[in-house]
Each structure stands twice: as structure tokens, then as C-alpha cells.
Amino acid sequence: MSKTESLLSVRGLTLAFGDHVVQQDLSFDVRRGSIFAVMGPSGCGKSTIMRSMIGLLRPTLGTILFDGADYWTGTDAVRAEMGRRFGVLFQGGALWSALTVGENVALPMQMFTTLDAVSIQRLVAVKLGLVGLSAAVDTMPSALSGGMRKRAGLARALALDPDILFLDEPSAGLDPVTSRRMDDLILNLRDGLGATIIVVSHELASLFAVADDGVFLDAVRKTAIAHGSPATLRDGCADPQVRAFMRREQVEPAHKEAVG
Amino acid sequence: MTAHDEAPARWAMSGAGGPCILRLEGDWLARRGALPGFPKDGLVGCGADVSLQFDIAGLGHWDSGLIAFLWDVKRAAISAGRTVDAAGLPLAATKLLGLLPDQAMAQEAVVVHHIGPLNWLGGQTLATLHEMGMISRLSGSTARAGWQFTRGRGLMRGTDLWANILDAGPQALIIVSIVNFLIGAILAFVGAVELRKFSADIYVANLVGLAVVREMAAVMTAIVMAGRTGGAYAARIATMQGNEEIDALSVIGISSTGYIVLPAVLAMMLMMPLLYLYGSLIGVFGGFVVAISMLNVTAPGYWNETVNALAFSQFGLGVTKSVAFAFLIGVSSCRIGLRAGRSSADVGVAATRAVVAGIVGVIALDAVFAVVAETFGI
Numbered sequence: 271m272s273k274t275e276s277l278l279s280v281r282g283l284t285l286a287f288g289d290h291v292v293q294q295d296l297s298f299d300v301r302r303g304s305i306f307a308v309m310g311p312s313g314c315g316k317s318t319i320m321r322s323m324i325g326l327l328r329p330t331l332g333t334i335l336f337d338g339a340d341y342w343t344g345t346d347a348v349r350a351e352m353g354r355r356f357g358v359l360f361q362g363g364a365l366w367s368a369l370t371v372g373e374n375v376a377l378p379m380q381m382f383t384t385l386d387a388v389s390i391q392r393l394v395a396v397k398l399g400l401v402g403l404s405a406a407v408d409t410m411p412s413a414l415s416g417g418m419r420k421r422a423g424l425a426r427a428l429a430l431d432p433d434i435l436f437l438d439e440p441s442a443g444l445d446p447v448t449s450r451r452m453d454d455l456i457l458n459l460r461d462g463l464g465a466t467i468i469v470v471s472h473e474l475a476s477l478f479a480v481a482d483d484g485v486f487l488d489a490v491r492k493t494a495i496a497h498g499s500p501a502t503l504r505d506g507c508a509d510p511q512v513r514a515f516m517r518r519e520q521v522e523p524a525h526k527e528a529v530g
Numbered sequence: 531m532t533a534h535d536e537a538p539a540r541w542a543m544s545g546a547g548g549p550c551i552l553r554l555e556g557d558w559l560a561r562r563g564a565l566p567g568f569p570k571d572g573l574v575g576c577g578a579d580v581s582l583q584f585d586i587a588g589l590g591h592w593d594s595g596l597i598a599f600l601w602d603v604k605r606a607a608i609s610a611g612r613t614v615d616a617a618g619l620p621l622a623a624t625k626l627l628g629l630l631p632d633q634a635m636a637q638e639a640v641v642v643h644h645i646g647p648l649n650w651l652g653g654q655t656l657a658t659l660h661e662m663g664m665i666s667r668l669s670g671s672t673a674r675a676g677w678q679f680t681r682g683r684g685l686m687r688g689t690d691l692w693a694n695i696l697d698a699g700p701q702a703l704i705i706v707s708i709v710n711f712l713i714g715a716i717l718a719f720v721g722a723v724e725l726r727k728f729s730a731d732i733y734v735a736n737l738v739g740l741a742v743v744r745e746m747a748a749v750m751t752a753i754v755m756a757g758r759t760g761g762a763y764a765a766r767i768a769t770m771q772g773n774e775e776i777d778a779l780s781v782i783g784i785s786s787t788g789y790i791v792l793p794a795v796l797a798m799m800l801m802m803p804l805l806y807l808y809g810s811l812i813g814v815f816g817g818f819v820v821a822i823s824m825l826n827v828t829a830p831g832y833w834n835e836t837v838n839a840l841a842f843s844q845f846g847l848g849v850t851k852s853v854a855f856a857f858l859i860g861v862s863s864c865r866i867g868l869r870a871g872r873s874s875a876d877v878g879v880a881a882t883r884a885v886v887a888g889i890v891g892v893i894a895l896d897a898v899f900a901v902v903a904e905t906f907g908i
């Protein structure tokens with residue numbers, strides 16, 4: 271494979287809702303086959319960045335490159351074509367409420383593959399089995415618990431065996447054992463299927479367990495303030511705020527002033 | 531991952547009777563449509579005391595298609611009492627396989643419901659009675675919430691009532707005008723064709739006035755409001771139901787009756803009579819326009835005849851009816867919204883049902899009013 275090392279590059283990205291700037295002048299690279307963490311305090315714009323990478327929010331400034339191709343200057347058709355390689359888990363699950371869990375997972379396959387009904391059923395069983403929801407095939411999303419909805423959303427994100435997985439808070443709302451299982455699943459998906467995974471998360475334990483690269487966003491300065499894997503940020507980051515976040519500590523007042 | 535020169539997915543068993551080896555070849559990509567299955571009894575011929583081995587020398591790219599196949603193999607091995615030596619498989623595939631449960635879900639026997647016509651009728655009757663009971667209870671609690679509000683102990687906010695009033699009143703004016711104008715015009719048109727034969731042109735005014743004020747203005751306005759506002763109430767409340775907003779309200783002790791149903795119903799009951807009076811005026815005007823342009827009638831003559839034909843009691847009847855229609859539409863559409871399911875499709879179902887229930891209910895109630903008015907000689 272003679273492709274560039276970074277699968278996704280973000281250059282000088284500014285995101286805003288009207289006049290309200292969420293993040294500005296962001297740049298980072300996501301290596302092929304890595305698990306990349308987008309970290310930062312609540313409300314700093316992690317989900318918003320994810321939305322702009324999956325084509326739901328046009329950036330105000332800057333470019334997003336997939337395999338060297340500019341994502342946002344392409345036509346809608348080109349973007350849809352690229353989007354078929356994405357698997358997305360939304361923060362709230364975003365299951366289609368009128369379909370059962372099994373149908374949720376099956377729908378992308380019915381739309382975009384030539385598989386017959388029996389094969390689709392087998393693959394649905396595999397994907398639900400991977401997230402531990404085999405029993406819920408015929409359940410309606412409204413009858414699932416919050417954590418189960420997350421897992422069903424992940425199974426749906428895996429439906430088309432995506433090259434790039436975007437996971438918004440995959441382990442929020444899960445018990446420690448299930449959360450651990452999610453981490454294993456994420457690691458094995460990367461190792462086995464060669465997927466590149468971008469994960470938005472606060473859960474420190476799972477960040478340390480899975481992510482091998484990442485970016486830390488700040489809500490006050492509205493830009494990236496640190497780059498690197500969660501473990502290096504915890505141990506060696508120059509910014510006290512980042513170190514404190516990664517160690518679940520309070521920032522000391524003196525530092526806070528330096529930050530503000 | 532690359533599209534060029536893909537080899538088809540193939541598998542082969544060798545070593546029947548002794549140690550079996552399962553050879554996997556080619557690219558196992560489910561998204562390209564390659565998904566061979568493994569027969570349930572595929573391992574029966576293998577020796578029971580030796581594990582199944584894998585040979586993946588020819589294996590190319592793979593995704594969940596391979597996992598699905600290996601899961602079949604694993605379950606076939608379990609059911610045949612054989613063991614599998616996964617050492618030959620890619621490590622990540624083994625780990626993914628480890629996450630899958632050993633037993634596939636036993637397919638639940640499909641329960642066949644026998645729905646005889648009698649069962650169906652009984653079920654429908656019970657459901658209808660239950661629904662009527664629920665609507666009566668909701669009406670009762672809405673009335674009680676209204677009473678509490680007048681005593682200053684209610685939980686309705688003025689702003690909610692005001693927003694509902696704006697929506698049910700001024701914003702409905704245009705459509706109410708159009709419908710009533712056309713109804714008046716149509717009545718005059720039909721009447722004109724017949725009455726002209728008897729040179730009774732001027733009685734078009736009586737016909738239009740009575741029909742509009744007694745029946746059409748109230749009924750048409752109510753039907754418009756059932757479609758426009760009743761449907762919106764049901765959809766809004768059903769959406770809140772889906773988002774657990776109603777649950778959030780009831781947890782902190784805000785009853786959905788006082789907070790949502792009462793302002794909606796009250797706004798409709800306040801606005802509907804006004805819309806009815808306005809609609810009557812427009813309807814009479816519609817008849818007037820047609821009569822003046824088609825018939826041998828003067829403008830003052832038409833107005834005189836209209837005023838003579840109408841008694842105050844006709845308006846009283848119309849106002850009473852429109853208040854009753856408003857209550858019926860408001861309570862039934864809120865009730866339909868409150869009992870809606872939690873999916874997006876349920877919102878659509880609730881809106882449709884509210885509109886249908888509103889229109890049918892209004893016409894049925896109007897029939898009752900016609901009989902009652904006849905008995906009392908209004």
C-alpha cells in the first residue's frame with residue numbers, strides 16, 4: 271500500500287455556529303491504523319469537530335484531508351462516497367427508533383452491499399454478538415437501557431466494516447466490565463480489521479487503555495493545547511491544565527491564572 | 531482493503547477421520563458480498579480426540595465476513611463435541627471470536643396469534659371503552675387543573691397559555707377565512723341556481739345566513755382546527771414522550787395535565803368561539819359576493835334579509851357548539867399524544883390519529899347538537 275502515513279489531516283480548522291466560535295486554528299494528523307483520542311473538558315467542542323469530520327458541519331475555515339483529498343471541497347457525491355468508509359457512533363446512540371436493533375444494524379448492509387438476506391442476518395448476529403447484545407436483535411431501541419443503546423449504536427457503526435470509525439463517548443454510561451470489553455473490542459477491531467479509530471472520550475481508564483495518539487482541546491483558548499497519546503500527556507505534558515485533567519486533579523490557582 | 535485483484539473466499543477441509551485441517555483462502559470481505567457459510571454438521575467426520583487446525587497460508591484480506599464464518603465453525607465444533615485449536619488464526623480474529631457468545635440465540639418459536647372476528651370485536655370494544663374512560667378522566671383532571679388555576683394554585687404558566695392562544699387564534703385566521711369564504715360562496719352558488727327558478731333570489735341570503743351561522747361556520751372551523759392545531763398538539767406531546775420530557779416533568783411533580791394539556795385546551799376553547807364568529811361573518815360575506823354578482827339582489831336588501839333571518843339564539847347555538855368542539859379536539863389530541871409510543875414513527879401515527887379523531891368527533895358531536903337543538907326548538 272503506497273499511501274501516505276496519515277489517513278486524516280486537519281489543517282487550520284475553525285468551527286463556529288454563527289458568531290459563536292467553538293474551536294479555531296486546529297491542526298492535527300491521524301495516522302493510519304492508530305486509535306486517536308480527542309480529549310478535553312465538557313463543552314469544548316469535541317462532538318462538533320467530529321461532526322465536521324463526518325460531513326455534518328461545514329468548517330468556517332481550514333481543510334480536512336482524507337488520504338490527501340480535500341473532504342469539503344468535493345461535491346456532495348464525492349463526500350457521500352468517502353462517507354461510506356466511515357462508521358459513526360453518535361454520543362446519544364442515534365438509533366433509528368422505528369426499527370428494531372437488528373434492523374438498525376442491517377439497514378446499511380441492505381442499502382450498500384449485495385449480500386442476501388441470510389448473510390445479512392448472520393452478519394447482524396456477529397456484530398451484535400461482538401458488543402454483547404445478541405439477545406436484543408428484535409428489541410425496539412426505546413426498550414433499551416442507555417448503555418445498551420450505546421452498544422447497539424456501535425454495532426451499527428460496524429455494519430459496513432468501515433475503514434474509519436468515529437466513536438463519540440463509546441464507554442460513557444457503561445459498567446466497568448462492559449467498558450473494558452468495549453476497549454478490547456476497539457483494540458481488536460483496529461488490529462484485526464485495520465480500521466483507524468477516532469474516539470472522543472472523557473473516560474480516562476479507557477483512554478489510557480486504547481489510544482495511542484491524540485489531541486487535547488481547551489474551551490477557553492478554543493484550540494488544541496497539547497498533542498500526543500493520553501499516557502504521554504499525563505506524564506510529560508508541559509501544560510499543567512492538561513496534566514491535571516489526565517490525573518483527575520484540580521488545577522492549582524496559580525496555574526489557573528497562567529492559563530486564563 | 532484495496533479493490534484490485536481480489537481472490538474469492540474459499541475454504542476446504544482435509545483429513546477426514548483423523549486430525550482435520552480447515553484451509554482458508556482468498557479475501558474474506560463481507561462488504562464485497564463474499565460470505566461462505568459453514569454447514570452445521572461440517573465437523574462430524576473429524577476425529578473426536580484431536581482439535582481442528584487452521585491453515586491460513588492463502589488467506590488475504592478479511593473483515594467481519596471471516597468472523598461470521600469462524601463463528602459458524604466454532605458453534606459447529608461445540609455442537610459436535612469437538613475442540614478447535616485457534617492458534618493458527620490471526621490473533622485479532624481469535625480475540626474478536628472470543629467476544630462472541632458460544633451459543634447462537636435459540637430461535638424463538640414464532641407465536642401465531644389467532645385473531646377470530648369475535649376476538650377482534652371484543653378487543654376493539656374493550657379498547658374503545660377503555661379509551662373513553664381515559665379521555666373522561668383526562669377531561670376531569672383538566673377541568674380540575676383549570677379550577678386550581680383560577681384559585682391561584684395551578685401549575686399553568688401564563689406564557690404557555692399565551693403562546694398557545696397565539697397559535698390557535700391569530701395564526702389560524704387566514705385558513706379559517708379562506709375556508710369559510712368559500713363555504714359561503716358555494717352555498718350561495720348552489721342556492722342561486724335553484725332559487726332563481728322561482729324568482730326567489732333574495733332568499734339566498736336566508737339560506738346562506740342560516741346554514742353558515744347554525745352549522746357550517748362552527749363545523750368547518752372546528753375541522754380546520756382539528757387538522758391544524760389538534761394534529762400539532764398530538765405530534766408535540768408525542769415527541770416530548772419520546773424524549774422522556776414528560777417523565778422529567780412528572781418526576782419533579784409537574785403534572786402533564788396542568789402544564790401541557792390545560793393551556794392547550796384552554797387556548798382552543800377561548801379562540802374557537804371567536805374564530806367561529808369571525809368565520810360566520812366571512813361566510814356571509816362569501817355568499818354576499820356571489821349573490822351580488824350573479825343574482826338580481828341589491829346590497830342593502832341582502833344585508834336586511836340576512837339580519838332578519840338570524841336570531842340571537844342561532845349565534846348562541848354556534849358559540850356553544852364551537853366551545854364543545856374545542857374541548858373535544860383539545861382533550862382527545864392531547865390524550866392521543868400522551869399515550870403515543872416512543873419512536874419517531876409513533877409521532878406520525880399520533881398526529882394522524884388526532885386529526886381523524888378530531889374530524890370524526892366534531893361531525894358526530896354536531897349530529898348530537900342538531901338533535902338536541904331540534905328538541906328544544908332552537
Ligand SMILES: Nc1ncnc2c1ncn2[C@@H]1O[C@H](COP(=O)(O)OP(=O)(O)OP(=O)(O)O)[C@@H](O)[C@H]1O
Binds near residue numbers: 315361
Ligand atoms: N447546534 C448548535 N448550535 C449552537 N451551538 C452549539 C450547537 N451544538 C453545540 N454547540 C456549542 O458548541 C460547543 C461545543 O459543543 P460540543 O457538543 O461539541 O461539546 P463536547 O466537547 O462534545 O462536550 P461533551 O463532552 O459534553 O459532549 C458548546 O459550547 C455548545 O454550546
Ligand SMILES: [Mg+2]
Binds near residue numbers: 361
Ligand atoms: Mg460531545
